Amino acid sequence: xxxxxELDGILAAHAGREGALLPILHxxxxxxxxxxxxxxxxxxxxxxxxxxxVHGVVSFYHDFREEPEDRPVLKLCRxxxxxxxxxxxxVAALPDNPRVAVETVYCLGLCSVGPAAMVGHEVHGRLDAAxxxxxxxxxx
Amino acid sequence: MxxxxxxxxxxxxxxxxxxxxxAFVAAGCTVExxxxxxxxxxxxxxxxxxxxxxxxxxxxxxxxxxxASDKAIGKIAEHPFITRQQRFTFARAGKTRPLxxxxxxxxxxxxxxxxxxxxxxxxxxxxxxxxxxxxxxxxGFPAGIKxxxxxxxxxxxxxxxxxxxxxxxxxxxxxxxxxxDPFMLIEGMAIAGHAVGAGKGYIYVRSExxxxxxxxxxxIALAVPHIAxxxxxxxxxxxxxxxxxxxxxLNSLEGKRGEVRAxxxxxxxxxxxGKPTVVNxxxxxxxxxxxxxxxxxAYADVGFGRSRGTMPIQLAGNVKHGGLFEVGFGITxxxxxxxxxxxxxxxxxxxxxxxxxxxxxxxxxxxxxxxFDYEAFAAADGLIGHAGLTVFDETADMSAQARFAMSFxxxxxxGKCTPCRIGSTRGVELIDRIRARTGRAAxxxxxxxxxxxxxxxxxxxxxEIELLEDLCETMKFGSLCALGGFTPYPVLSALKHWPEDFGxxxxxxxxxx
Numbered sequence: 001x002x003x004x005x006e007l008d009g010i011l012a013a014h015a016g017r018e019g020a021l022l023p024i025l026h027x028x029x030x031x032x033x034x035x036x037x038x039x040x041x042x043x044x045x046x047x048x049x050x051x052x053x054v055h056g057v058v059s060f061y062h063d064f065r066e067e068p069e070d071r072p073v074l075k076l077c078r079x080x081x082x083x084x085x086x087x088x089x090x091v092a093a094l095p096d097n098p099r100v101a102v103e104t105v106y107c108l109g110l111c112s113v114g115p116a117a118m119v120g121h122e123v124h125g126r127l128d129a130a131x132x133x134x135x136x137x138x139x140x
Numbered sequence: 141m142x143x144x145x146x147x148x149x150x151x152x153x154x155x156x157x158x159x160x161x162x163a164f165v166a167a168g169c170t171v172e173x174x175x176x177x178x179x180x181x182x183x184x185x186x187x188x189x190x191x192x193x194x195x196x197x198x199x200x201x202x203x204x205x206x207x208a209s210d211k212a213i214g215k216i217a218e219h220p221f222i223t224r225q226q227r228f229t230f231a232r233a234g235k236t237r238p239l240x241x242x243x244x245x246x247x248x249x250x251x252x253x254x255x256x257x258x259x260x261x262x263x264x265x266x267x268x269x270x271x272x273x274x275x276x277x278x279x280g281f282p283a284g285i286k287x288x289x290x291x292x293x294x295x296x297x298x299x300x301x302x303x304x305x306x307x308x309x310x311x312x313x314x315x316x317x318x319x320x321d322p323f324m325l326i327e328g329m330a331i332a333g334h335a336v337g338a339g340k341g342y343i344y345v346r347s348e349x350x351x352x353x354x355x356x357x358x359x360i361a362l363a364v365p366h367i368a369x370x371x372x373x374x375x376x377x378x379x380x381x382x383x384x385x386x387x388x389x390l391n392s393l394e395g396k397r398g399e400v401r402a403x404x405x406x407x408x409x410x411x412x413x414g415k416p417t418v419v420n421x422x423x424x425x426x427x428x429x430x431x432x433x434x435x436x437x438a439y440a441d442v443g444f445g446r447s448r449g450t451m452p453i454q455l456a457g458n459v460k461h462g463g464l465f466e467v468g469f470g471i472t473x474x475x476x477x478x479x480x481x482x483x484x485x486x487x488x489x490x491x492x493x494x495x496x497x498x499x500x501x502x503x504x505x506x507x508x509x510x511x512f513d514y515e516a517f518a519a520a521d522g523l524i525g526h527a528g529l530t531v532f533d534e535t536a537d538m539s540a541q542a543r544f545a546m547s548f549x550x551x552x553x554x555g556k557c558t559p560c561r562i563g564s565t566r567g568v569e570l571i572d573r574i575r576a577r578t579g580r581a582a583x584x585x586x587x588x589x590x591x592x593x594x595x596x597x598x599x600x601x602x603x604e605i606e607l608l609e610d611l612c613e614t615m616k617f618g619s620l621c622a623l624g625g626f627t628p629y630p631v632l633s634a635l636k637h638w639p640e641d642f643g644x645x646x647x648x649x650x651x652x653x
Contacts, residue, residue, distance in 0.1 A: 018394075018413065019393050019394040020395060021395030022376070022378060022392065022395055023375065023376070025378070026347075026376055026378070056397050057395070057396060060380065060397040060398060060399075060554075061377075061378030061379055061380050061398070062378070062379035062380060063377075063378035063379035075348075079498065080309040080310065080498060080541070080544070081309045081310045081457040081530045082309070083541075083544070084456075084457030084530050084531060084536070085457060085458055085485070105348060106307065106309065106498075106551075106552070107306075107307055107308065107309045107311075108150075108348050109150065109151075109306060109315040110150060110151055110154050110312070111310045111454065111456030111457065111462070111528065111530070112151065112181070112312070112455065112459070112462030112463050113151050113155055113180050113183065114456075114457075116154055118348070121351070122153075123150050123153050123154040123351075124154055125151065125154030125155050126154075126155060
């Protein structure tokens with residue numbers, strides 16, 4: 001199955017749905033890891049939107065990537081509650097590991113057990129420098 | 141065989157609940173996954189015959205089963221953190237399995253929807269109006285009035301939209317409802333649909349909550365026979381904080397950029413796809429089944445001033461006993477932080493408490509007498525928002541927190557209005573200069589002879605602070621929505637209460653001189 005067939009399959013699954021663009025983009029990102037320029041072109045054509053409209057939506061939301069990220073992604077919460085629990089000191093002490101992408105997220109809803117991080121759907125709380133370092137190492 | 145009850149709430153999972161579960165299973169126990177009691181400092185918390193043990197690691201399991209654990213906390217239901225609460229919305233917390241229809245029905249589930257159907261739409265709205273329930277998302281708008289507006293709006297197609305884009309730091313009550321008691325939220329939406337004549341409901345959940353999304357989808361599939369013909373669908377956000385603003389959320393649901401819409405028209409009249417729409421927060425809709433089942437007056441009998449009923453308050457940040465505390469309005473900030481929260485986790489004195497998320501004011505301990513009430517906090521230049529409390533100890537740098545508020549606004553601004561889009565970036569630059577204590581000379585453009593109104597002389601620190609206050613004024617009154625409009629709250633409150641962090645004399649120093 002080519003990428004195009006898979007994309008058509010996603011579009012067909014959402015046909016007739018109200019306000020389907022976000023669910024489509026989530027599925028495309030899940031399937032391909034990012035929303036490419038050619039996917040934007042294809043989605044725009046299928047939904048009778050302009051490329052600019054679809055690009056505008058893709059670029060608006062933090063979740064959608066236009067370039068693939070091949071490394072494992074660790075989302076580290078750096079919002080106020082995790083700041084109050086010392087996340088900035090963890091960030092400063094975090095060894096640079098080129099094989100893991102550490103991204104900032106604002107709030108995972110784990111504000112009473114922070115500092116918190118999420119890898120995929122797996123959540124981690126009560127992080128200290130050692131535990132965060134081990135977590136990063138385990139992904140690399 | 142020993143039955144052990146352990147939560148599968150994300151906060152418990154983040155603290156290693158699954159490993160503890162595996163250890164109990166390996167020891168031959170039956171484990172039931174229930175919702176969380178909300179005592180997060182004790183997670184993973186295991187319950188055996190009503191007795192609690194926590195926070196557990198897999199290594200503690202043998203001692204717990206042998207009856208020799210030093211992590212025993214006694215009967216959970218009699219723990220002071222639980223007995224001091226008035227749990228309406230969280231009545232089932234810790235007690236039921238989130239996806240068990242039997243547990244839900246056995247604990248009063250569907251009674252509110254049944255009564256609403258017996259009463260009919262008008263009397264259902266009257267109960268909600270009587271209850272005095274106000275929007276729990278932050279604005280505090282009376283739910284009964286919003287529902288009445290939608291019910292009276294013309295048109296065959298109407299929507300119920302549940303705002304589950306809980307992006308504020310220090311808030312997790314929505315998440316706990318969705319993960320711990322999803323049927324209650326679905327029932328609340330079905331009651332709203334029945335009351336205003338809407339056939340379809342959407343729950344807009346942020347993508348950072350994968351566990352809530354999975355639970356809701358499973359619960360909706362199970363609940364279909366109970367709520368039909370009303371339909372509920374989950375829609376997943378994509379990491380934009382501003383989509384918690386109701387008009388931005390509606391645009392996002394329609395598949396557009398999450399840009400804020402100007403009001404009017406009100407979403408109640410022209411909301412999702414231009415149709416009359418009820419947009420309510422998770423906690424608002426989740427309070428409705430209780431109100432219908434027990435009557436609006438019973439709910440209104442609890443509370444303070446014009447804030448009726450209970451509020452699920454979330455204790456977070458540097459606090460010893462973090463978690464969920466549902467209580468009638470009127471409890472003071474000091475009771476919450478010191479008595480219930482037990483002070484800071486670090487053991488140092490409390491310096492500041494931010495109430496209401498990233499757009500809420502920072503309060504010093506001098507404000508601890510404030511009762512938890514929409515009007516009382518507004519009068520103290522603050523807001524209760526979604527009732528999240530972030531506690532900071534004395535190591536907090538308040539000018540750094542003010543800078544963060546501006547940089548957060550810059551990162552999350554939808555870009556539609558200028559005070560928010562540009563003001564937040566200028567605010568970051570300004571606070572950086574204030575923090576550097578440099579002041580600045582007139583720049584090249586300001587120095588040009590044709591810039592008649594520009595200041596030619598250097599700016600002192602005092603001038604810069606005046607400029608920051610001026611910028612905050614512009615953002616507060618010139619922004620389209622609460623993101624730009626409320627970012628000044630944390631900034632100005634930090635400046636007002638901790639001027640020494642901005643290089644200004646502190647109020648105590650001034651008094652001494």
